[in-house]
Amino acid sequence: MAVNVIGTFHSKIGRLDENVYELLVQAGRGALEDAGVAAGDIDGIWIGNFSGGGFNSQEHLAPCAVDIDPALRFKPAVRVENACASGSAAIAAAKNAIEAGEAELALVIGVEKMTSLDTKGVTKVLAMASYWPEEGELGMTFPGLFAEYAKGYMEKYNVSAEELRVILAKVAAKNHRNAVANPLAQMPWECTFQDILDRPDQKNPMVAEPLRLFDCSLVSDGAAALVLASEKKAKELGLAQVELSALVHTTDYLALSKRSNSEFTAGKRAIQKAYELADITVDDLDFAEVHDCFTIAEVLAYEAIGLVPDGEGPRAIDEGLVEVGGKLPINASGGLKAKGHPVGATGVSMAVLAVRQLQGKAIGHQIEGAKVGLTYNIGGSAASNYALIFKRTK
């Protein structure tokens, strides 16, 4: 009895006029409308939000869900947080509530309003998702942490800085190109990897060696929402079309120093276990949305999902395996790199993108006949890892 997704909403991503409350309300109303479900029939609301406190001085965001509709008054509403995987964490909690019989219909909203702070302020708030005493407090930022992965990867697989730079530029270019088709994307730019490599240093400066500006995802505002239903309820409503076939969550040490810097160790486990639960292999996937907070993360994700063996991630982009039309389109939406990355919303955004693909109503590139999709969402420097498999059931 897998949980079904019967309604979705996805906001524009970028520097938006709406505040965090307006984004939340818009997303909740949008998903209810898409599902055609009355607010009064919803049994609970789960909010994925990383740091309403840090970005908007608003902790305790969950009760603001009542402002979506007065019929939600007195329903349970709760916030779930696991850094940039908060959206997936909210989906996981809502799924449990449905499987526990506590809810038949659940509203899940991912929301983040980041542009309320300047870049320096955002960087500081994000650093609180690292292990503060050994990372953030000592000045380590997320570009710095993912630069450690880039360096770890170069060392382990004997990849030169120049080789890696080209690979990463190819990832960035693919995602910017993919975003052109996505009307909600923050940076839909047609560009080639050579365009990126040719940029003068001041237009693609080093952020944390070897990562440059074009290797980094964006500071974004945005929200996305899902209506989840028990299989029984989805069938009753005649809306059983896409199911969440598996959701696996694994945790690793928060501090990167305590784990591998050349692979997503816990992420691999989550993904492999999700394949088992959904009774599929990587070959059954029609697409994946993965967590390219930095371009190196997407390369590591190619390996974590088993598209290519460890150490061969670069081949996946070099040979076009991950392009729309390739063996396994990855981040057809533009990814965090070009679609944008409103951090606490991202897991829900990925899920909405997957569901819309499977419904044949893609936001952006439609993968024709798509039946099975993966989302892989991480929090921190991949301490929190969520793998979700969605399937079209009719």
Place this chain on the structure above:
Amino acid sequence: MAVNVIGTFHSKIGRLDENVYELLVQAGRGALEDAGVAAGDIDGIWIGNFSGGGFNSQEHLAPCAVDIDPALRFKPAVRVENACASGSAAIAAAKNAIEAGEAELALVIGVEKMTSLDTKGVTKVLAMASYWPEEGELGMTFPGLFAEYAKGYMEKYNVSAEELRVILAKVAAKNHRNAVANPLAQMPWECTFQDILDRPDQKNPMVAEPLRLFDCSLVSDGAAALVLASEKKAKELGLAQVELSALVHTTDYLALSKRSNSEFTAGKRAIQKAYELADITVDDLDFAEVHDCFTIAEVLAYEAIGLVPDGEGPRAIDEGLVEVGGKLPINASGGLKAKGHPVGATGVSMAVLAVRQLQGKAIGHQIEGAKVGLTYNIGGSAASNYALIFKRTK
């Protein structure tokens, strides 16, 4: 098949030497040890924490649970937040996971380290649990919000300021007195209400009229933890003794201006529904731990739990109904007022206190023969409301 509690831990509450990570690890290890369960047998970890970001610059606290024991590596760990009800929110999420069949054994930890900031800093972080645009941002604090309840109550029931002052002093005195028996309490002081009334103004200053210093709960560090088990697993382990018979969560508008300021409207609903689910009435309760963040909140809780009709809360304390030895001992532990209030830990603290009562191993006053207990935990100015019923089953 009610979820069982098979292990507990409760730290000292106060200004502690341990940092937030140490408190978390200590609590997790303590509950595992109490249950006699190996860390490797735990299926997931749920953390209740209000604002690790605001108090400790640490969002994304959940992965730090791996530091409890290396056998927890790769298990799901997530933080759940609903202001001062974050602890109960974590229990709710873990309960759902067990009832969903996602976990047989769950570790729930509530933790908050508040004394890292000075009182001004703490007040500002706490204000982020109010509706920021209309409350916190305009200078409203939590003493101010609960002063609104005190004023609303006086107006609705025609209670004079002097009458209310005496009632509130009686609540404070009871809780300080109860705390004397609690070895973990922050302010275990023997005192009478007359002692409080006799204090000169500068030793009991007005904080937010009509609430004075002695009406306010404390700034605290502390942690508490539970091991939850499916009924089947608890029986297999020979540890089925206390069950969580009901947990009901209701939400109201975040802004106090949108709801009653003379009662806990959503709280009443949560408590009544919990009674129904547990098939009890208020008369079946042997004790209750309720959310006395301010003395007025305890008076409102007397009414919310149905011990006395609306408007007669003062009678419950005047007539001694809520004393240890009275009709329904309330906050026998000393409550938030004298035991202390490490905000994100409080819901778990209440649950531990309830379970230990039912096991006959009370922390502080033992209510002899106690079979049924209630915890009532709120977030914000009672926008988030959790009612839990615990029963001894053998």
